[in-house]
Amino acid sequence: MPEPTVPTVLTIETSSLGDRSYLAHDGEVALVVDPQRDIDRVLALAEREGVRITHVFETHIHNDYVTGGYALARRTGAAYHVNADDQVSFDRVPVRDDDVVEVSDRLRVRVLATPGHTFTHLSYVLEGDPPHVFTGGSLLFGSTGRPDLLGEEHSEELARLQHRSAHRLAHQLPGETHVMPTHGFGSFCSATQASGDASTVARERATNPALLLDVEDYVREILEGLDLFPAYYARMHPANVAGPSEPDLDPPAPADRAELRRRVDAGDWVVDLRTRRAFCAGHLPGSFSFGLDGQFSTWLGWLLPSGATVTLLGATEDDVAIAQRELSRIGIEQVAGAATGGPEEWIEGAPATLERATFADLAQVLHHRRVGILDVRNPKEHAATHVDGAVNVPLGQLLERLDAVPEGEVWVHCAAGYRAAAAASILQAQGRRVVCVDDSFGEQARASGLPLVSSDD
Structure with missing residues (x-):
């Protein structure tokens, strides 16, 4: 041998x-x-x-x-x-x-x-x-x-x-x-x-x-x-x-402005793959923010209703291909179409925007008016330390617990901003007045002066 x-x-x-x-x-x-x-x-x-x-x-x-x-x-x-x-x-x-x-x-x-x-x-x-x-x-x-x-x-x-x-x-x-x-x-x-x-x-x-x-x-x-x-x-x-087959990674059919509008109106999942900062600056009304810069497939897969179709919005064809590949890894193959570019290619008229803020901004706002605070981290994260008065609805449970979201204006946060943007985009599509706290909870929440409750207290 x-x-x-x-x-x-x-x-x-x-x-x-x-x-x-x-x-x-x-x-x-x-x-x-x-x-x-x-x-x-x-x-x-x-x-x-x-x-x-x-x-x-x-x-x-x-x-x-x-x-x-x-x-x-x-x-x-x-x-x-x-x-x-x-x-x-x-x-x-x-x-x-x-x-x-x-x-x-x-x-x-x-x-x-x-x-x-x-x-x-x-x-x-x-x-x-x-x-x-x-x-x-x-x-x-x-x-x-x-x-x-x-x-x-x-x-x-x-x-x-x-x-x-x-x-x-x-x-x-x-x-x-x-x-x-x-x-x-x-x-x-x-x-x-x-x-x-x-x-x-x-x-x-x-x-x-x-x-x-x-x-x-x-x-x-x-x-x-x-x-x-x-x-x-x-x-x-x-x-x-069951013995899964190879995925179909052929490019999805292109969707023009009219088709994108039709799909949003029909309640389909139209998913924006750009960064949350780009999404907040301007996006197709009714679309959802799940950027490729985070755990895209995990969070979208967690929330996507069984059998729902997906339309992907990406800055480039490569971005769409990456997203399609990631979704195939968790068995999601209902990609009905895709569009590339930006809001100017996807809609007629002005794009929707989503307000971004920091924990310091939230602390300042609370000095002047009452707003709802929604923490979309998972329960163990929330239990360890959270903003006093915040309501915890984990992102993965948001669709089934919409009635738990505070009424009126709501500021949404997570640990770093990705989940907050996804949740805020979903709430905005529901017609809610919402602000996305795009900030680091661990580094900035305490420094902002916000009242925090800790499991060690």
Whole structure:
């Protein structure tokens, strides 16, 4: 047998969803772990490296995106490795704990059962010097995957399993093993935000709460710290067990001014992809602000009613293409049309505007008149520190809780401005008098002199 070589391991970032996929190769053949649905990125990387994809591995049935694993395996003829206990509707190579997959003479993968994020979660150890472990939603950088995505009734059991799995990885693998998680880079699949951009088993032993706390303290902390997760997650599991196809990324049909007006009047979702500053300065009346400069697909996917059609407004055709690709990753393919340019191309007459302000502006206004304050952060964020008197309606719940929004003039804020702009645009389309607080809560709310209530008080 040839001498072991150090495999080349390459990361494919999907920053908008906070996830990573991986391609590892020996110079001739390659394996892929947890590919996103837009597999053209993986194929292009393999072509650039001059390697053939022969094996695809899933760590788990994903809740936050539509997998590209099934489509990639069909396109390349690769073996598709999925847990034998996952109830899927397609042919795959079933794998179990302690199985060994000989990808090539120089690429050898060992399967480890690491339940916790899901009951059937697997990790994959790629042998080498040093080894790499693809941990999916198990051991993350300074965190672990959240245990509540299968329902609250399973959360405590899964949290205990997650703790055990983290310890299994830490005890069975050498300290120099590179930890390669799928989640944890802004994904709501992470129990807490990951720390750092790379890690090893040794570093996790020294810093990860799952490895420093006993099981009871870990379970208590992890369950107490959980916050909301996107509503569209409920649609991902059924899509993934069905064997998703490749996305259709052909450009959407162009929409002219009359068509855009018709779609707004019909209640369709006409989404402005420009920055919130550009949106506030001038936009198509009735359109919504979900800029590409934030977690666009996460927040739009969270709010978009099932079956609703989307029309995209972008400064360029590239912006529209990026948005279409991001939406396809979470199974949204009802892009009915698109327009590019700016308000002068999208409407006749003057554009609508949305007032932007700071927390200092809000403090000044409260000295002179009473206004409603709407905090669209998630509940844990609000509970930690909030403006006294603010009403908390998380952005993801806004459409179903419109009756909770304060009456009259309302100032909307979040942590940094992105969610506030999205919420303010929705309220403005409802005919509300609204101001978007486009400011940093952590840095500016207290400095502004606003009365704050903290969980530490």
